[in-house]
Every structure is written in C-alpha cells, then in structure tokens.
Amino acid sequence: MTLFYLAVFALLGAFARYGQTLVIQSVFGRGFPWATLSINVLGSFLMGFLFFLTLERISISPALRTGILTGGLGAYTTFSTFSLESLVLFENGEAWKGGLYVLCSVMLSLAAALLGAYLSRNLGA
DSSP states (O other), X not given: OHHHHXXXXXXXXXXXXXXXXXXXXXXXXXXXXXXXXXHHHXXXXXXXXXXXIIIIIOOOOHHHHHIIIIIIHHHHOOHHHHHHHHHHHHHTTOHHHHHHHHHHHHHHHHHHHHHHHHHHHHTTO
C-alpha cells in the first residue's frame, strides 16, 4: 500500500505545484521566483502541520502517512528548483535578488513549519 499511496499523492503534489506555479506567475510575473517561494513556504507549513498532526493527534496508517508526507509534499515542494533559481539569479548578476530569495525562502519556510507544528498541536486543545 505504501507504494500506491506514494504514487497517488506524488501525482496530486505535482499537479498542485504546477497549478500554483501557473497562478502565481500569472499574477506576479516571472521577474522573481514568487511561485517557488510560495510553494516552499506553503509546503513547509503543511509539512510542519501534517507531520505533527499525524504523529500526535490523529492516527493514520504508516503507509498513508508516508504517501502524504513523502509522496505528496515531496512532489509539491521544490527545493531543487529553489537551488537552481538562486544560482541563476547570482550568475545573472542579480546578487541582491538571489540573497533576498535565499533569505526569504529559508526564514519564511522555517516560520511556516513552526506555525504548522504549533497549530497542529494546539487546535482544539
């Protein structure tokens, strides 16, 4: 069942990533990697929230949990894309954009994971 859940949630995660990229780029353009940043921040929030929710508050099968966290969020989040986009910004002489992107990605994603963990542990408590 684990492989089945991995495949299903990876497909959903990839579709969600692509859809969000299209929406964000249509609103904000392509001058700054807003789509990847938003995906990394939301993915970090969801990882923090769902990891602790399924560990401490609700019981789901290990196979389903692996499918959601590894398959779904693994396909949805975009760290490799983040790395490449950062490199391209630096190589194109846009060091301030590259630095801003790295700083925002790390700080906002960490804050989102912390918020997700906090909410999953304290909702309805």
